[in-house]
Amino acid sequence: MTRGQAGLLFAAPALCILAVFFLLPVCAALALSVTDFDIYALADLRNLRFVGLRNYVELLSRPLFWKALGNTLYFTAVGVPLSVAASIGAALLVNSRLVRFRGFFRTALFAPVVTTLVAVAIIWRYLLHTRYGLINFGLGRLGIGPVDWLGNPHFAMPSIILFSVWKNFGYNMVIVLAALQNIPEDLYEAAGLDGASAWQQFRHVTLPMLGPTLLFVSILTVAGYFQLFAEPYVMTQGGPAQSTVSVLYLLYEEGFRWWNLGMASAVAFILFLMMFAVTALQLRFGRGAET
Amino acid sequence: MRLTRATVLVHGALVVAAGLTLLPLLWMVSASLMPAGTSSSYPPPLWPDHPTLENYRILFARAGVGLHFLNSLIVAVAATGLALVFNVAAGYAFAKLEFPGRRRIHQVLVAALVIPAQVAMLPLFLMLKTIGLVNTLGGVLVPYLAGIFSIFLVRQAALALPDELLDAARIDGAGEFSIYWRIVLPLLTPILVTLAVFTFLGAWNDFLWPLVILNDGDRYTLPVALASLSREHVPDSELMMAGSVVTVIPVLVLFLALQRYYLQGLMAGAVKG
Numbered sequence: 001m002t003r004g005q006a007g008l009l010f011a012a013p014a015l016c017i018l019a020v021f022f023l024l025p026v027c028a029a030l031a032l033s034v035t036d037f038d039i040y041a042l043a044d045l046r047n048l049r050f051v052g053l054r055n056y057v058e059l060l061s062r063p064l065f066w067k068a069l070g071n072t073l074y075f076t077a078v079g080v081p082l083s084v085a086a087s088i089g090a091a092l093l094v095n096s097r098l099v100r101f102r103g104f105f106r107t108a109l110f111a112p113v114v115t116t117l118v119a120v121a122i123i124w125r126y127l128l129h130t131r132y133g134l135i136n137f138g139l140g141r142l143g144i145g146p147v148d149w150l151g152n153p154h155f156a157m158p159s160i161i162l163f164s165v166w167k168n169f170g171y172n173m174v175i176v177l178a179a180l181q182n183i184p185e186d187l188y189e190a191a192g193l194d195g196a197s198a199w200q201q202f203r204h205v206t207l208p209m210l211g212p213t214l215l216f217v218s219i220l221t222v223a224g225y226f227q228l229f230a231e232p233y234v235m236t237q238g239g240p241a242q243s244t245v246s247v248l249y250l251l252y253e254e255g256f257r258w259w260n261l262g263m264a265s266a267v268a269f270i271l272f273l274m275m276f277a278v279t280a281l282q283l284r285f286g287r288g289a290e291t
Numbered sequence: 292m293r294l295t296r297a298t299v300l301v302h303g304a305l306v307v308a309a310g311l312t313l314l315p316l317l318w319m320v321s322a323s324l325m326p327a328g329t330s331s332s333y334p335p336p337l338w339p340d341h342p343t344l345e346n347y348r349i350l351f352a353r354a355g356v357g358l359h360f361l362n363s364l365i366v367a368v369a370a371t372g373l374a375l376v377f378n379v380a381a382g383y384a385f386a387k388l389e390f391p392g393r394r395r396i397h398q399v400l401v402a403a404l405v406i407p408a409q410v411a412m413l414p415l416f417l418m419l420k421t422i423g424l425v426n427t428l429g430g431v432l433v434p435y436l437a438g439i440f441s442i443f444l445v446r447q448a449a450l451a452l453p454d455e456l457l458d459a460a461r462i463d464g465a466g467e468f469s470i471y472w473r474i475v476l477p478l479l480t481p482i483l484v485t486l487a488v489f490t491f492l493g494a495w496n497d498f499l500w501p502l503v504i505l506n507d508g509d510r511y512t513l514p515v516a517l518a519s520l521s522r523e524h525v526p527d528s529e530l531m532m533a534g535s536v537v538t539v540i541p542v543l544v545l546f547l548a549l550q551r552y553y554l555q556g557l558m559a560g561a562v563k564g
Contacts, residue, residue, distance in 0.1 A: 006467035007388030014381035015396065017437040018403075021415060026406055028414035093305050098298045107550065108309035111316065114546040114553075116496045118514040119535035122521050123319045126528045132331045134318065166312065171557070178558050227407060230498045234518050248409060248499075256503055261413050268410045276405060 033265035042259055055266035065267075067242050068250040069274075071157060075246065076225040079161045083225075084218055086165055087172035088210075092202075094173070095180045106177070110170035117167065121234040124163045125150065128235075150236050153243035160231045160244060168224070172217045179213035180206070215286035219279055226275050247271050319539070323347070323532040330528050346533035354530075356537060358509060359516040363495055363538075366428055366512055370435035370494035371487050377437045379483060382445025383475055387457065388467070400439045408434065409499070416503055430504045431512065435494050441486055447559055448482035449475070485556035488549045492542055513538045 001009075033055055040047040059065045093099070094106050112120065127133050128149040136146045149159040183206065191201045228246040232238050238245040238253075247267060255264030318337070322330045323346055325339040350356045384390065385397060415433070416425065424430035452475065460470045476483070498514045505511055511519065517534050524530055546553055 001467055003388050003467065004390045007384040007390030007393065010380040010384035010388060010467075010471070011390065011393075011396075014377040014437040014442060017377060018400075018439065021418075021433055021436070022408075022411050023403065025411035025414035025418065026403075028417075029410050032414060090308060093301060093308065096301045098295075098301050099305065100302075105305045105309055107547070109312050111543065111546075112312055114492055114496075114542055115316070116514055116517075116535075116538045116542060118498050118518050119319075119538040120315065122517065122531050122535055123315050125521075126322070126330075126532070127315055127318065129331075132333060132335050132528075134314075134335050134337075137333075137335050166315070170312070174554055174557055223407070227409065230514075230518075233498075234521065251409065252499070252503075255413050256416075261417070265413050268413065272407060272410050275407060279405065 029265045029268055032262055033269050035262045037260075037262035037265075039259040042261070051262070055263045056270070059263065059266055059270070064242065064245065065250065068245045068247050071243065071245055072226060072228060072247045074157055075161060075164075075228050076222055078158075079164050079225050080218060080221045082161065083165045083169050083221055084172060084214065086169035087176050087217065088214075090169060090173045091176035091180055092206075095177055106174070109173060112167045113170040115167070117230045118234055120167060121163065121231055124159075124166075125235050128159055151240055153241040156236050156240060156243045160228075160235060163231060163235070164225070164228075168221070172221065175217055176210065176213060179210055183209045211286075211289070215282065219282050219286075222278055222282065223275055226271065226278075247274075316539070316543075319532045319535050322529055323536045325529045327527065327529050330532075331526070346529045347537075349530060350533050350537065354516075354520060354534070355509075356513075356516065356534060359511050359513045360537060362428060362510060363513040366431050366501075367491045367494040369428075370432055371490045373432065373436050374438065374441060374490040375483060375487060378441040378486065379445050379476070379479065380471070381437070382442045382447075383449045383471065383479075385442065385446045386449035387452065387454075387475075400442070404439050412500065412503065419504065424504075426505055426507050426510060428510065431501050432494075434500055435490060441490070444486060444489075444556060444559060445479070445482055448479055452478055481552060481555070482559075484549060484552040485559075488545065488553045489556055491545065492553075495542055 034050060034052055035041075036049050036051045036054075038047075090109050094102055094109065099105065127135050130136060130146050130148045130151065133149075135149070140146065147155055149155050187205050187209070188201055191205050196204065227248055229248040229252065232244040232246055232249050233252075236244045238249055248271065251264050251267040251271065254260050254267060321338055324342040324344070325336065326341060326343050326345065329339070330336060385393065419425050419430045419433065424433070456474065457470055460474055465473070495512075496514065497512075498518070501512045501515050502518070505515060508516070508519070513534075517531075517538055520534060521531055
């Protein structure tokens, strides 16, 4: 057996699986999105019709779609900067030369990342309880009246953002921490000799050196946050007043509750295009900022 | 080390931050030990006055959580084993075995990385429905079998293997399969552990896909069972916290035991980007 044949043999199983169970369905989704595949077609394929772009047009005329889009953008636009800022702050603290028990603190701050999203979302639902939740109890001690976190349309999404920051900041913290440790010490020494204050060192040494890492981390986080689903499913069921319906939540409801798989595929493609466009924008903006 | 003001400040901030991240998890454990109904009082209790395992008994005896635990375990273990078989062989081939079309396929895979899994989800559901895998644990497994990211993770590690070593084995007359089995796999052990931890945690924690593909309560994995329980048992916070403990503790323990490998994998992904 030649090396090339062996290579094919080794790669073929995984490539076949990817082709059949990933690339083929992606192409099928595009086809599905221009049909009226619904519960009748599910029962009998003869009920399937080609409808062109009607699914897309209909989606764009539905208020719930725009609501879901707005909610998802709100979640991402507020959640990502908060998460990344928390990651940077935590990484700076853990990386400080003064810290003892660094390993313990890193593990403690990272722990939420590996927990099961559904399980911790349920914990938070109780922590956010208006009457018996620890969060309102803590705020009450500070003299702030009870907030109906998950029941008030103005607070439901901020609650989910708060939860997501808690759940996710550790992931980026570890990446930023590694990047911090790669910054050459002499840069700080030189800055120190020039009389730069701690803040100036952070602003003019740390941040520029972290640039590429922060770009990477924010691209990754944006892509993750666009896929918001389990949090509203478990914590709010999309409510109150549809204030936490996300694009993926809409896709799930459309596809697997109402069995409008054609329409749901159109939602999937819009989500994909949106993620693609935002990532491209970030890359463009990020590269521009670096030069 | 002198106790300067800066030292105190940094540690104070870290203790507060670690407290905030750990508090929800600690409260989960504490509330799961409270007798039914006692956590919903004012002021909210932090500790159970009379700790009890009754919630866990109800959870396993009446809510059948043992079965869901087993389902999750089967899915996560099988996903991990199969993902290792397929992704490691492919990753090694992409790094060290030149085969026709390799460069082209590699480019396609890189491009495909940007497609979110949810795009494939609806047709995949229809496909699995046709071949009778809807509502089976086998159906839950399908998306974990092969992953582009996992293949690249292995490829990255395999690129570092010295070619001389492999060529020397070939000159000695070793076949490609025995080279893979006897030389490559032992040298790749760290990345195999990393990939195993990632896949296990991913499969154990996943929610949307099992929710879509399973519709029979008996087949539910823990997260799906937990989500459906929480919709029925909203007021039973102690019971739900016991369910969360049963779901979260295994992955936390696994992570603590293999933390080094997990974090290395996370970093390898970051470097690649």
